[in-house]
Amino acid sequence: MKIRVLIADSSEEVCKVIESIINNQKNMQVVGIANDPFQAREMIKTLVPDVLTLAIEFPRMNGILFLDKLMKLRPIPVVMISTLLDEQSLITEKAIKMGATACICKPSIDQLELIASDIINSVREAPNQFKQRDLSQLQQMPLTAGTETATRDDSDKYLIAIGASTGGTEAITKLLTRMPTNCPGIVITQHMSKSFTGSFAARLAGLCAINVAEATHNTLIKAGNAYVAPGDQHLLVQKRSGCYYSMLSDAEPVNLHRPSIDILFESVADSCKGFGVGIILTGMGKDGAAGLLKMKQAGAETIAQDEASCVVYGMPKEAVKLVAAKHQLPLGRITDATLNYINSRRKK
Numbered sequence: 001m002k003i004r005v006l007i008a009d010s011s012e013e014v015c016k017v018i019e020s021i022i023n024n025q026k027n028m029q030v031v032g033i034a035n036d037p038f039q040a041r042e043m044i045k046t047l048v049p050d051v052l053t054l055a056i057e058f059p060r061m062n063g064i065l066f067l068d069k070l071m072k073l074r075p076i077p078v079v080m081i082s083t084l085l086d087e088q089s090l091i092t093e094k095a096i097k098m099g100a101t102a103c104i105c106k107p108s109i110d111q112l113e114l115i116a117s118d119i120i121n122s123v124r125e126a127p128n129q130f131k132q133r134d135l136s137q138l139q140q141m142p143l144t145a146g147t148e149t150a151t152r153d154d155s156d157k158y159l160i161a162i163g164a165s166t167g168g169t170e171a172i173t174k175l176l177t178r179m180p181t182n183c184p185g186i187v188i189t190q191h192m193s194k195s196f197t198g199s200f201a202a203r204l205a206g207l208c209a210i211n212v213a214e215a216t217h218n219t220l221i222k223a224g225n226a227y228v229a230p231g232d233q234h235l236l237v238q239k240r241s242g243c244y245y246s247m248l249s250d251a252e253p254v255n256l257h258r259p260s261i262d263i264l265f266e267s268v269a270d271s272c273k274g275f276g277v278g279i280i281l282t283g284m285g286k287d288g289a290a291g292l293l294k295m296k297q298a299g300a301e302t303i304a305q306d307e308a309s310c311v312v313y314g315m316p317k318e319a320v321k322l323v324a325a326k327h328q329l330p331l332g333r334i335t336d337a338t339l340n341y342i343n344s345r346r347k348k
Helices: 012-023 037-047 063-073 090-098 109-131 168-176 194-207 261-275 289-297 315-321 331-347
Strands: 003-008 028-034 051-054 078-082 102-105 159-164 185-190 211-214 225-228 234-240 243-249 276-280 301-305 327-329
Touching (some): 003 012, 003 109, 012 028, 028 109, 037 051, 051 063, 051 109, 063 090, 078 090, 078 109, 102 109, 159 261, 159 289, 168 185, 168 194, 168 331, 185 234, 185 261, 194 211, 194 225, 234 261, 243 261, 261 276, 261 289, 276 289, 276 315, 276 331, 289 315, 301 315, 301 331, 327 331
Parallel strands (some): 003 028, 003 051, 051 078, 159 185, 159 276, 211 225, 301 327
């Protein structure tokens, strides 16, 4: 009897390649293709597949959130296939704990055939692996913000500030999905309209081990949490009684932007001194360069994304011109460098 497979991926091209890989096996058959989780949900009901291959990035609901709902309501074997999955990714750990039988890192479309054997083996083994798992013991990972209680542990001394523009949503996603749950609080200014910042934060919340939310006014910044500036207000950090708070401002745009990265970085320089880490990512223009320099002058660690990994090498280039960045790093190394800096300070 053939293993009946449903493919869920937003890319029609990717679906066609995976379909071809699976249908070339004598003991497997693709019974349906869904381009978002809502289609997949209905097709699971009508087609009753033996295995679902599931991507993560969809426009209306990310695959991790769908996996969580699926395992609670109608559990079936699921093989995750996504560019966001690799051996070091916290998303991989989350997906396995939620009930996925395998996680495969998806390469570019022209290299999908290179992971054909991984897909075939994972689909073939999925039904048996699924039967052996006790679904009642699977860890349901939190997908919303945590409690309002301040931990006041060592992590709360530090703060990570991130600024990005063009290409920044994917860059921020890659940074945050590698952050552990005990990381310092993170404040983010991404040049984006108000209609998108809330959904961007919600998407990150579903992908990351840490909690992510759109920033609100006068809110305690906690370790293990990230706060995204609303698309029409500046985000600042204020220190009071040894704690950091997120503050929002309707002041005039800076460098043609509101929120402005310079505004965020300057406030972090004033509040955090050497306990801050400033990261400037891909983007057009010069917003953030002067603020990053102020962070460096205040004793903070400062990092600029390198040209090779940027979509637009504008803002990082301006920061480098000002000698504001102590380090230029590829995107894939920035999270580790940030955590290593904080760990090294803790040991002193």
